[in-house]
Amino acid sequence: MKICVFGTRGFPNIQGGVEKHCENLYTHMPNDIKFxxxxxxxxVTTNTTxxxxxxxxxSNTQKRGLEAAFHSLASAFYAxxxxxxxxxxxxxxxxxTAPxxxxxxxxxxxxxxxANYExxxxxxxxxxxxxxxxxIALKYSDRIIFVNKEQMGKYSAKIQAKSVYIPNGVNPPINTNDTSFLKQFGLEKGKYIISVGRITPEKGFDKLIEAFYKSDIKNEYKLAIVGGVEFENEYKKQLDDLIQDDKVVFTGYACGENLAELYKNARLYVLSSFNEGFPLVLLEAMSYNLDIIASDISAARLVKLDDSDYYPPSDTNELAKKINQKVLSDFHNKKYDLSEYDWKKIADKTASIYKEMLHN
Structure with missing residues (x-):
């Protein structure tokens, strides 16, 4: 069986939730399926095979709004x-391109x-x-996989009849004792909060920075925002204008052992997003047993944290209060059940969709 894949910038080690999803999904697929x-x-920055x-x-344009469209059409013609x-x-x-x-x-x-339009x-x-x-995509696709079951429930019975919920997954944590990447940004083990994501407005990093400066821990701890900027230079400038001192640092895009260092040594993870499909970064933070605060959006509720771990999106006062409660309490690693999010199981379920569709 051969499957053509597009709608991703690519992989490995290319920033983005869809990119990370595809990297893990297709590298865990049964060997009898070729892609x-x-x-x-x-x-593309690596020749990894x-x-x-x-x-x-x-080849692609990098004009915002046109990049995905042109690449999708070119990929469809290739198929x-x-x-x-x-x-x-x-x-x-x-x-x-489905029709x-x-x-x-x-x-x-x-x-x-x-729902990108949000x-x-x-x-x-x-x-x-x-x-x-x-x-168009929902009408003409033969089968649909939703990574967010709440999103799937919004559509008609006809759409749901050809749909299935398969969540994102997570890999085991990378065990590293290195701290050299942390030191590049003046970060110390257990003395910083971390948030990971591409620098775009829907990630709510502006609200996170505001909440951090309202908190009681701003003098002793740092805030590390891990992610790169692609098109949102104005938003990055807005974030830079909010920074009052060296307590907020941007590390840029990180992956592999560098990202593992950041997760492993953080005191707290914060997801400040307004919109997510299924936040892979939450699963990653959970795999490192981090304490977590997440904005109360449907996608973040999928991982079933404690009710006290959520806060109303945009409420910087409540976020600052929760940061204080978490960081100033006794430190302890948390244990999460991530058995549902095994990439091999997810790849096998996806492969079964291919086989069932082609058999029918």
């Missing part, structure tokens, strides 16, 4: 030319990661286009 993964050439994956690197057994599309924007693929007799699986970075017309893409 053509269409990557956006400008993001995997036994069952053929990377197809396609039409090579005639795979099926195409696996990631997210609703690239899902606009084109259907026209050429190619079956499609859509993974619905998030993100603040898009203007009114762009949000309307994304809603139209969602309508």
């Amino acid at each position: 053509d993964v269409c990557r956006r050439k400008s993001y 995997f036994p069952n994956i053929n990377f197809v690197d396609i 039409i030319k090579t005639k795979p057994d099926a195409v696996h599309i990631h997210n609703i924007g690239p899902g606009m 084109l693929l259907k026209l050429f007799g190619i079956k499609t699986v859509l993974t619905y990661h998030s 993100h603040e970075k898009w203007n009114g017309p762009e949000k309307l286009i994304l809603r139209f893409c969602e309508h």
